[in-house]
Amino acid sequence: MYLIVVYDVDESRVNKVNKYLKRYLLWRQNSVFEGEISENLIDSMIKGITKIIKDEDSIIIYKFKVKSYIDNIIIGNDKGNTSNMI
Amino acid sequence: MYLIVVYDVDESRVNKVNKYLKRYLLWRQNSVFEGEISENLIDSMIKGITKIIKDEDSIIIYKFKVKSYIDNIIIGNDKGNTSNMI
Numbered sequence: 003m004y005l006i007v008v009y010d011v012d013e014s015r016v017n018k019v020n021k022y023l024k025r026y027l028l029w030r031q032n033s034v035f036e037g038e039i040s041e042n043l044i045d046s047m048i049k050g051i052t053k054i055i056k057d058e059d060s061i062i063i064y065k066f067k068v069k070s071y072i073d074n075i076i077i078g079n080d081k082g083n084t085s086n087m088i
Numbered sequence: 089m090y091l092i093v094v095y096d097v098d099e100s101r102v103n104k105v106n107k108y109l110k111r112y113l114l115w116r117q118n119s120v121f122e123g124e125i126s127e128n129l130i131d132s133m134i135k136g137i138t139k140i141i142k143d144e145d146s147i148i149i150y151k152f153k154v155k156s157y158i159d160n161i162i163i164g165n166d167k168g169n170t171s172n173m174i
Contacts, residue, residue, distance in 0.1 A: 008094055031096035033096070034094045060167045062163075065159040072151070074151065075148070075151065078141050078143060079145060080146065080148075
C-alpha cells in the first residue's frame, strides 16, 4: 500500500507525532508524510499514533493500492523530496 | 479529477492561501484541502496560487483520476468532513 498521512495536532504534540511517523514514512513537508508500507505496519502505526494524540487532534491517512494512482505537482519549495516541479 | 492539496507556507501567507483554496476545494484540516475539480480549474488554481506564495513556501497537489482510488482513515477529530472514522 501507499500512504499519504497529514496531521493537524496541538503544538505540544507535533514533535512526538513527527518523530513517530518518521519510523514508518518519508517526511514531505510540515504535517505531511508519504511512503510505501505493508498492511501490518499500517495497523501498528495506527495503534501507536492513537496513543500519542488527543481527541481534538486530527490525522487523515490516505491509502492507495499503488503509488501510480497519484500524480503530484509541487509548487514552490519541495521540502521533502523531488518530484515533477513547477 | 480529484485533488488533495497540502501546503506549508509562511505564517504571513496562511490566511491568503486558505481563502484562495476555499474557492476551489473543501477545507479538511489545517493546511489540507480536497475536492473534485476540472483540469481547467486546476490550471487556473495553480496560476493563482503561484502568485500568492514565495519560493520558500511549499504546496503539493496530489492528483487522482477518480476519488475511488482513495481510501481514507480519520484518527481523532475529523475537522473538515466526515469519513470512515476510528
